[in-house]
Each structure stands twice: as C-alpha cells, then as structure tokens.
Amino acid sequence: MKTRRNFIKSSAFGAMGVITTSACSSEKNNPPRATENLVRKPTVISTWNHGMQSNEASWKIIESNGTALDAVESGVRVVESDPTGHSVGIGGAPDRDGKVTLDACIMNHQNKCGAVAFLENIENPVTVARKVMEETPHVMLVGEGAYRFAREQGIPHQNLLTAESEKMWKEWLKTSQYEPEINVENHDTIGALALDRFGNLAGACTTSGMAYKMRGRVGDSPIIGAGLFVDNEVGAACATGLGEAIVRVAGSAVAVELMRAGKSPQDACEEVINRIMEKHDDLENIQVGLLALDKFGNVGAHSIYENFNYALTRQDRHELVDSPFKISY
C-alpha cells in the first residue's frame, strides 16, 4: 500500500524565474490555445512515492540551468540505485527464475530516444538507454547485447539481487507454482517528465518490471510510445502499472496526441485510462497510472484504481499528489 501524504517543502526549492512563451521557438508551428496557461513553468513530475527523491535530484539540475534530459536521468538514477526499492534497479524483484532484469528508456526534446530491455547486472539502465541514444545509430538494445554495450561504455557489472529480494522471491516460489502473478501492488516503475527553463521537455522511465514475471518478459516501460513519449511541440507523458495493458493502447503516445488535439494534460490522461478500461473485459488487478506534462508545465494524472500518486516539483512546490482515479478498492 502507498503511504498517502501531501506535503510541501518550499524552502528547499529556491527562487527561480519562469519563462514566458516569447522566449521559446516552437510556438509558430503550434500556436497556444486560448485556455492555456501561457507561462512556461519549469516543472518535474514523477511516479509514486519514490518520485520525491527522484524530483529532488532532478530539481537541482533544473534550478542550476541544466537540461530536462540531465534532470530526468539524474533523478531516476537515484531510485535505480536505492536497494530498498523492489521495483526499480538494484534490489528489484527478480523474474520467476530469480534473475533481476531491467528495462528503461529516455527521450529528449528532439524526439531522440534510447532504450534497453531485459538487461542484467547493470545498476543504472537509464544511463545505458541514454548511451544507446547518443552513441549508437539504434533506439533499443536488449539482453546480452545491451549488457555488452554497457560494459564497453565503462559501466561496471553489478549483482542486482539483494538478500532481501532473494528471500522474497524464495517465499513467492513456495506458493506460486511458478506462475507469474499479476497484482495491483507488485509494480512501481519510476517515470519522470521535466520541463527545463529553456522550454525543453524530456522524459525517462525505468523498472525491474512485473515481480516474478516470465523470463524474457518486457513490459511497456522501455517501449517508446507506451511507457514514455515526448514531443517538444506539445508535451510529454509516461505510464506505470500493468505494462501489457499500456502497450495495447500505446498509452503515452496517445496521451501526447490527445494534448496535440487540444486536451489538457489532465483530460488526456483520463482519456487514455478510459480507453484501457474499454479494452479490458476484466479489470481485476489491472492498475495503470498515467502522468502528462505539457510544454507550459501544466500537469495531469489519472489511474484506474486509487492509490496512484506522483511527485510534483516547481520553484515553490515539492509535494506528493494523489491522482484522480476511476475505481476505489
């Protein structure tokens, strides 16, 4: 269960100016709508409670005039490197064979993107995803090839299965009959979206995937358009929850397209959630949460079930926010 908290730590988030639309170049191709808040507000949002620690690292970069891309990478790396979290990076729940396999992607304001999937023994898959984007002609590397590439880039080998995760997996094996279990509580990807003070958007998404998944299973998180999508002319979106459900509707890409068509980030997220609900006859254990951020820094969130939350950070705010949802438990 998530701890549902709302708090503000404004003192830690010092003075930083907002940027008016006149400072940004993309408007001529994509004029602002009458109802929009036309001031660009540097903003970081990210999924779940661990978004607070992620946003804290991201904001340090934003407020020192860094890029949204650096901000999201640095933020989610903190969560990847935290061994106490069981859904991302080191300490992540393994697959049903007891192996921790990680998925991640990253996307910048120029629609450049990189991803890794089914990656083992590397603590920060988001950094490998960024290197795929920047150092190769490709978008995604998987498995052994992704691992070899990471090592060639000087990234160290790291055992990701902690004693605690191993113990939990062995407990699970006793009753599982080796069946991967889908459960509303056994996943918690970190997806992060940022708008920097240059008016540029970026996003990152990283996960150990569904706990005790089948070996080789990859969800939405490293799939550009499903777990993450960024279009600097419009906005960005990311997803968490049952990856199979998110992939089926290309959740993040659709959220961005709905914003392009004039929906607010909030309405775009709700529409994607509606679409997922329409496509599934049985919603038991299908939790999905969507986050969206438009090019002005307006944010939206929605989920199927209650208990989805996200961290929101701006110059005067650093708080955990409960998402609107469709179904309460």
Ligand code: ASP
């Ligand atoms: N979306 C992830 C996946 O399906 C799980 C999560 O959100 O934690 O792999």
